[in-house]
Amino acid sequence: KAGVTQTPRYLIKTRGQQVTLSCSPISGHRSVSWYQQTPGQGLQFLFEYFSETQRNKGNFPGRFSGRQFSNSRSEMNVSTLELGDSALYLCASSLRGLDYEQYFGPGTRLTVT
C-alpha cells in the first residue's frame, strides 16, 4: 500500500507571496490533517479534514487554510507569507481521525525569504 505523499518536497518563496501544498493520503483514509513543525515550536496542529469537511482547527491565523477533495486528497494554502512561516509542513492521514493512528508523509520544507 502506498504511503502518504506530499508535493512539492521543497519550496522557496518570498515574503508576501502565497503557497499551496498538496497531500495524497493512503488509499481508503478519509481523515487528513496538517501540522507545522519548527525547531522552536515543535509539532503544531493546523487542521483536520474528513470527507471534505473541516472537523478540527488549531490556533493558526486565517492566512492558513485548507481543503479536501472528494478523492480525499488535500491542499493547504498559506497567503501573505511571513518569514516565520518557514517550517516543515507535515500531512497525516488516518482511517478514522485524530485519536487513531496517524500516518505521516515526508513533509514539505517551506523556506520564506
Place this chain on the structure above:
Amino acid sequence: GENVEQHPSTLSVQEGDSAVIKCTYSDSASNYFPWYKQELGKGPQLIIDIRSNVGEKKDQRIAVTLNKTAKHFSLHITETQPEDSAVYFCAASKGGNEKLTFGTGTRLTIIP
C-alpha cells in the same frame, strides 16, 4: 488547553542498554497517548500508543506506561540498537477526534 512536557530533550545510551523518555500532561480529560519516532528526512511514525483504560502496553522491545493520577506517561526501549537513534515525540489527546498536542521531542542517540 492541553500542555505536554517531555524530558529529557537529548538522551545518549550505550547499545544494548535501556532508554526511558517521560512526558507529563496537564488536562486530566486526555485519554489517548501515542508515541512517534521521527528519523532524519522523514515524517513521524507511530511506534506505540496507549489509552487511559490500560496502565501498560508492550510491543517487543518497546513499552509505554501510564499513570493517570500523576498525569504522566513514559516510553521504555530495551536492548537498544543503532536503528533506534531518532527523535521521539509523545502526544496527548482527549479523544473524540480532539487534536493531538505534542511534546517537544527527545533526540535519542545509541552509542555503538
